[in-house]
Amino acid sequence: MKSINGGNFHKEVFERISDDKREKIFESAMHEFAKEGYVAANINTIASKAGISIGAMYTYFPSKENLFLAIAERGVAIYQEILADLVGRAGFFETVERLFHLTIEYAKEHTDLSRLYLELSTEQLGNLSVRLSEKMEIDFREFYTELLAAAKEKGEIRSDVDIGFAAKMLDDLVISLQFSYSVSYYNERMQQYVGEDHSEAQMVQNLVDLVHRYLAPETMPA
């Protein structure tokens, strides 16, 4: 239940309702926000689809904004669980490969959340996302940075690599991959680039290849 707390965007009562109800609310809200965008999303619709009254909605969350933030926060929490799964488990390139695989899985399984993240990066939601990112983005950055630092240490990657840039690049690849498998626009775009029959496995392979060529030590320890 840790994921429920955090930014504390909800009211206390929300922690006391049944898990089922809470889940329904998250589900409903996620879907509406992902589909309609923050502004066009309708709180009344969210409530009724979640099977609760708007009155109840407002006893759980003080405002539309907070509901949105709670949802977004939860999305990141889910993704962070994936990251947690990756830490210190295997070699750098294997970890990267798993990262890409899990990203696709996440994108497909949590489409709404993934779309939400795009929505979140949008300018108008900047104010909102600041409140979020302050608390969460850091984790990702740390993950990538530490992953690279460790790999560098271990000699798995080039010693002259710019870790800051490389971390950003990894994140970029992950984000792009995520959207490619969850957001209609980017999905369409991907298909037009690589063709409809391009498998996920190939996609991951290509990405790993890219990372490898970029980061592998110059001289293969012959």
Next chain:
Amino acid sequence: MKSINGGNFHKEVFERISDDKREKIFESAMHEFAKEGYVAANINTIASKAGISIGAMYTYFPSKENLFLAIAERGVAIYQEILADLVGRAGFFETVERLFHLTIEYAKEHTDLSRLYLELSTEQLGNLSVRLSEKMEIDFREFYTELLAAAKEKGEIRSDVDIGFAAKMLDDLVISLQFSYSVSYYNERMQQYVGEDHSEAQMVQNLVDLVHRYLAPETMPA
């Protein structure tokens, strides 16, 4: 004036007004849409900031949707002009380098348009972007694909490269770069990855390096 036509999202009258007025309207609309997003953008505000009446607005554009599309289309047109400048001018990596430079320039000079593009990729605006892309002539995809094909032909890049994937990767890099220099959220993110004192030149250099390591021919022909 070519950029004004295209998808023909405006009414005829709009072509007959002074360049100055037209520019003001574009400016005002761009800004509002980029700042507020499509749904929250207020046509009345756009009109009044452009110094015209809403009535006038509606003699120029049949609807909010069309105004938005006209704006978006214009953004693409501007970027396409930049790309046009790059075609067949120099070697592959030099072209790529210039591409990154120009992208940053575009992102900084046409911040609003750049942000609009993010907005456009959003799920809710899918219908709109379809209307847009249906009407766009040359595509970015073609540009990247041809650039790579030519380079491959000339032996500037590896012969075994997957052009489809490579093109997507180039596009990804460009998009990410663009947002990093125009969208607050991504800009903040970039700074936290590479530090505030990371110059544009370094960014470009890093990117070119990435592309080079990924695409350069196996140098050891020995």
Next chain:
Amino acid sequence: MKSINGGNFHKEVFERISDDKREKIFESAMHEFAKEGYVAANINTIASKAGISIGAMYTYFPSKENLFLAIAERGVAIYQEILADLVGRAGFFETVERLFHLTIEYAKEHTDLSRLYLELSTEQLGNLSVRLSEKMEIDFREFYTELLAAAKEKGEIRSDVDIGFAAKMLDDLVISLQFSYSVSYYNERMQQYVGEDHSEAQMVQNLVDLVHRYLAPETMPA
């Protein structure tokens, strides 16, 4: 409360509010529609005159069109109740006489509803009236037709009468009478034809006389 249902042009909530409030809304809407016509009628005005917010108005009715239809339907329902009172009560000519009397009464008491009917027959509102008539159960036509058929059977009227035409004529007389006592234009017209001091009783007498002369059996059975 039967009159409230029917075409179901309102939302459920509307059935749950107090009779008083409901009546006020009907009253206000009727008046506005009758006075201004469908297009010019202002929903905001209707709401505020009914003492409710526009928001409330829209929780009761999904649209202006439906509000109008609900009102119109109610008008018909009221008139139908009057007709119901007439069925099989007395001889043909007595019934007709009562019909005329009741029509005048209705026109004077429910002026707005009566005016609405004129509005409804108007070309632009054709679509609406279709939606209305589709849902109406018993029809005036049936009433007139059966009344005449029964009278013919009983020998109260000529046996060679064209029932279809006679029914239409009766309806025409009733409609004209109704408008003459509710719509300013037709009222003025009536007065100029028969004079201001022409009483309702005389009017009815004249009408009955007309019907009698037209439909009475050839009295000379000799």
Next chain:
Amino acid sequence: MKSINGGNFHKEVFERISDDKREKIFESAMHEFAKEGYVAANINTIASKAGISIGAMYTYFPSKENLFLAIAERGVAIYQEILADLVGRAGFFETVERLFHLTIEYAKEHTDLSRLYLELSTEQLGNLSVRLSEKMEIDFREFYTELLAAAKEKGEIRSDVDIGFAAKMLDDLVISLQFSYSVSYYNERMQQYVGEDHSEAQMVQNLVDLVHRYLAPETMPA
């Protein structure tokens, strides 16, 4: 050109333009007003369909209201020509028969004008119609009244007839007939009363029969 003057609802310039242009304007306005009703009718549409600018429209007519009145007035003028054709031409019942025939003809040929008349009798246009009716209704009333008076004088109809009421009845019949052949709503209604295969000739015959039974002298001058 008498019909152009009258209520003088137009500006002077209107009298100086070509008959063709004038006719087009009338046509266009009539159609729009008849189809959409006064309020919903769009002056800009009328102008453009008439092939003139709105600017021109406003140099011909000072306002929408006046345009409407001019149109309505013209409609009556046309109908009055028909009446003129009937005066003192034949016996009462023959005249009546011709009146019905001409009414149907008028309704079918000048559908728009006929519909306009319905629109005009509507409550909200009461203010407008007053300006009209003062000048014109009289003619109709006089026509019917004199027709009946003459017939009474000549012994063609009952001597004890109430001329005021009879005149109104004749007018009612004519109006109802007119609408039955021009207004969708009333046309549909007619067909449901008398059947689709009821010919115009039968309709007229039925009407003449009605009038005859009502007004013919009691004792046929054997």
Next chain:
DNA sequence: TATGAATGAGCCTTCATTCAT
């Protein structure tokens, strides 16, 4: 005179939020 772009008040409808029950 003719033109048609410009004006802006006005209208229907939505929806976040409140609050009496």
Next chain:
DNA sequence: GATGAATGAAGGCTCATTCAT
């Protein structure tokens, strides 16, 4: 705590009318 009816500000769009050219 839960309910859901009520609120009313706000926004996209129309159209009669004006007026500079």
